[in-house]
Amino acid sequence: MTNSVPEFSAHTNCFLIIGSNTTEAHPLVASHVMEAQQRGAKVIVVDPRQTQMARLADLYLCPRPGTNVAWLNGLMHVIIAEGLQDASFVQERTEGYEELRQVVMTYPPEKVEEISGIPADDLRAAARLYAQHKPAAILYAMGITQHTTGTDNVKSCANLSMLTGNVGIAGGGVNPLRGQNNVQGACDLGGLPNVYPGYQAVTAPEVKEKFEQAWGVAGLDDQVGLTVTEMIEGAGQGNVRALYVMAENPLLSDPDINHVRHCLEQLDLLVVQDIFLTETAELAHVVLPATSFAEKDGTFTGTDRRVQRVQKAVEPLGESKPDWQIICELAQMMISGSRFQVPNLQPETWNYASPAEVMDEIAPVTPIYGGVSYERLEREGSLQWPVPTADHPGTPYLHKGKFSRGLGRFHAIHSQAAAELPDEAYPFTLTTGRLMFHFHTGTMTRRTEKLAQEVREAYVEMHPDDAARIGLDGAERVRVASRRGEIELAVRVTPAIRPGVVFIPFHFAEAAANVLTHAALDPDSGIPEFKVCAVQVEPVT
Amino acid sequence: MQYENVRTTCIYCGCGCAINLQVLDGEIVGVFPDPQHPISRGSLCIKGWNVASFVRHPDRLATPLVRQGEGFREASWDEALQLVAERMGAIYAASGPQSIGFLASAKCTNEENYLLQKLARTIVRTNNIDHCARL
Numbered sequence: 241m242t243n244s245v246p247e248f249s250a251h252t253n254c255f256l257i258i259g260s261n262t263t264e265a266h267p268l269v270a271s272h273v274m275e276a277q278q279r280g281a282k283v284i285v286v287d288p289r290q291t292q293m294a295r296l297a298d299l300y301l302c303p304r305p306g307t308n309v310a311w312l313n314g315l316m317h318v319i320i321a322e323g324l325q326d327a328s329f330v331q332e333r334t335e336g337y338e339e340l341r342q343v344v345m346t347y348p349p350e351k352v353e354e355i356s357g358i359p360a361d362d363l364r365a366a367a368r369l370y371a372q373h374k375p376a377a378i379l380y381a382m383g384i385t386q387h388t389t390g391t392d393n394v395k396s397c398a399n400l401s402m403l404t405g406n407v408g409i410a411g412g413g414v415n416p417l418r419g420q421n422n423v424q425g426a427c428d429l430g431g432l433p434n435v436y437p438g439y440q441a442v443t444a445p446e447v448k449e450k451f452e453q454a455w456g457v458a459g460l461d462d463q464v465g466l467t468v469t470e471m472i473e474g475a476g477q478g479n480v481r482a483l484y485v486m487a488e489n490p491l492l493s494d495p496d497i498n499h500v501r502h503c504l505e506q507l508d509l510l511v512v513q514d515i516f517l518t519e520t521a522e523l524a525h526v527v528l529p530a531t532s533f534a535e536k537d538g539t540f541t542g543t544d545r546r547v548q549r550v551q552k553a554v555e556p557l558g559e560s561k562p563d564w565q566i567i568c569e570l571a572q573m574m575i576s577g578s579r580f581q582v583p584n585l586q587p588e589t590w591n592y593a594s595p596a597e598v599m600d601e602i603a604p605v606t607p608i609y610g611g612v613s614y615e616r617l618e619r620e621g622s623l624q625w626p627v628p629t630a631d632h633p634g635t636p637y638l639h640k641g642k643f644s645r646g647l648g649r650f651h652a653i654h655s656q657a658a659a660e661l662p663d664e665a666y667p668f669t670l671t672t673g674r675l676m677f678h679f680h681t682g683t684m685t686r687r688t689e690k691l692a693q694e695v696r697e698a699y700v701e702m703h704p705d706d707a708a709r710i711g712l713d714g715a716e717r718v719r720v721a722s723r724r725g726e727i728e729l730a731v732r733v734t735p736a737i738r739p740g741v742v743f744i745p746f747h748f749a750e751a752a753a754n755v756l757t758h759a760a761l762d763p764d765s766g767i768p769e770f771k772v773c774a775v776q777v778e779p780v781t
Numbered sequence: 782m783q784y785e786n787v788r789t790t791c792i793y794c795g796c797g798c799a800i801n802l803q804v805l806d807g808e809i810v811g812v813f814p815d816p817q818h819p820i821s822r823g824s825l826c827i828k829g830w831n832v833a834s835f836v837r838h839p840d841r842l843a844t845p846l847v848r849q850g851e852g853f854r855e856a857s858w859d860e861a862l863q864l865v866a867e868r869m870g871a872i873y874a875a876s877g878p879q880s881i882g883f884l885a886s887a888k889c890t891n892e893e894n895y896l897l898q899k900l901a902r903t904i905v906r907t908n909n910i911d912h913c914a915r916l
Binding site: 269271336337423427436460468479481482483485487515518521527533541553554555567577581585602607677684706 | 786787788789790791792793794795796797798799802804807808809818819820821822824825826827828829831833834835836837839840841842843844845846847848851853854856858861862863864865866867868869870871872873874877879880881882884885886887888889890891892893894895896897898899900902903904905906907908909910911912913914915916
């Protein structure tokens with residue numbers, strides 16, 4: 241997020257919420273939005289499902305899935321045509337405006353209505369609301385990113401925010417709501433194939449040298465590594481022979497899981513470190529029992545770049561160990577054994593007494609975390625990066641006065657269709673997401689009785705018109721099939737979804753939505769298009 | 782009887798709500814929010830209120846497991862970690878560093894993610910490390 245959650249209730253005067261089921265997936269962020277609404281802030285929700293947030297909104301737009309760039313360009317068309325842009329911000333802080341203008345002027349609201357299904361007048365109303373209530377914040381979740389055009393979608397959000405001068409001010413900005421408790425931190429600390437901790441490129445010679453010095457090694461890899469989906473594909477092709485999985489469940493979370501299973505089965509070594517025997521762990525050669533969050537110390541970084549403490553409350557169950565300790569013990573064995581060529585490494589360098597000591601190693605090599613220490617977190621509660629030095633107070637919102645690259649660059653982007661569109665054989669668009677009562681692959685929430693009893697099994701949502709079209713006729717179960725596979729599950733008929741679109745929550749292994757989803761990726765981010773694929777639905781009698 | 786409140790951070794979603802775990806004689810007996818926290822402000826969602834319920838679930842893995850035919854057998858830490866180091870080492874020797882991949886985790890701590898990428902990068906010398914940020 242460019243901005244902070246508390247700014248929403250304190251400062252924001254308009255919210256544009258895109259592809260985020262905020263009250264279910266990020267309830268405590270939603271509480272700040274609702275509080276702002278009570279003092280008069282406007283809320284626009286754009287989603288193919290009429291979520292609770294959409295019902296609370298001042299304006300709700302219901303687009304066809306996969307048309308984000310088109311309607312965002314349409315909004316900017318209206319803003320420029322009606323002179324609602326922030327001309328001085330555009331003049332002083334951005335570049336590429338003319339190219340942007342030329343592209344968005346080819347997206348008049350009537351044309352956008354044809355592409356997206358959003359009525360032209362609603363689009364105009366949304367543009368005026370957003371542009372005329374400053375500060376305006378864009379909030380989005382996977383409804384923006386999980387598309388083959390995900391990067392284009394994000395850039396379009398940035399275009400809109402800059403065009404209206406909403407970047408670099410409290411209560412504005414472009415704010416992805418991160419779905420996992422520490423997905424921000426895993427990215428920040430180098431759990432990515434192209435960067436070291438602090439987003440420092442593995443291909444930059446000076447960065448490589450810095451880490452070689454800090455870690456006391458020579459010859460670090462200077463090529464970008466493989467992404468999750470590439471590793472799994474590589475396993476299928478035999479190029480990747482060993483995979484070490486720490487607390488992830490790709491056999492349920494990745495697209496086209498029949499194919500994922502086939503790939504993982506080809507591995508010579510699959511190691512899974514987790515707290516439960518997940519679907520992925522069942523395939524493993526070795527399973528290492530880790531502890532839960534309540535049995536270890538550490539830090540998580542929340543969606544608004546907020547670094548906070550995790551504190552041990554109880555002793556580890558059985559022989560389970562904290563993940564950090566498992567990694568250190570394994571590292572020592574790998575160094576002591578003769579197989580790896582690690583002449584300069586000593587097992588003793590992996591003797592960390594506690595996670596606090598690890599953070600003391602992180603801070604000096606990770607500029608955005610430079611001033612983070614357990615002592616400060618103890619005293620101050622949380623720190624928002626960048627916090628470059630021990631006396632820096634942290635950064636509630638980014639890009640104040642200046643972008644990190646100098647001028648903010650507009651990206652002139654044309655709309656592109658999703659990779660797999662509905663056709664005669666597969667006439668519905670499937671979109672997937674989460675429910676309020678469950679988390680991701682359900683490993684923990686389905687083992688929590690109070691949550692499990694709320695929603696016990698998978699279901700598909702469909703519009704009453706579509707139910708009639710497939711002759712549902714009171715049947716309670718349906719078979720949903722895509723070109724990749726099929727599942728059978730309960731059906732819920734609801735008017736709160738766009739006709740032609742069906743929705744399946746992806747928490748349920750026994751009717752896994754990802755059997756159906758399409759593994760087409762965004763070419764830049766590598767994110768799969770979970771939000772759009774073509775399916776057919778038929779009643780099971 | 783010994784009772785304490787342990788302040789920590791919720792693990793469901795990226796909101797980052799602070800929670801207090803109520804610990805009685807070494808076991809968690811309850812969860813309550815933190816009125817001072819800038820995001821949660823004394824509230825929690827239903828997942829947050831129930832965040833500790835799975836911690837002592839009988840399905841929790843309590844010992845290392847090593848594959849035996851279609852199933853697993855229990856193993857000591859020493860045996861399990863030796864096996865991983867040995868087999869990964871053999872693959873490294875035969876097929877090189879790029880034949881090995883690591884998945885870090887959006888569920889684990891910053892320190893754990895740092896350590897896993899350090900292991901991959903310094904000992905195996907590969908940048909094949911990623912996690913489910915894309916999923």
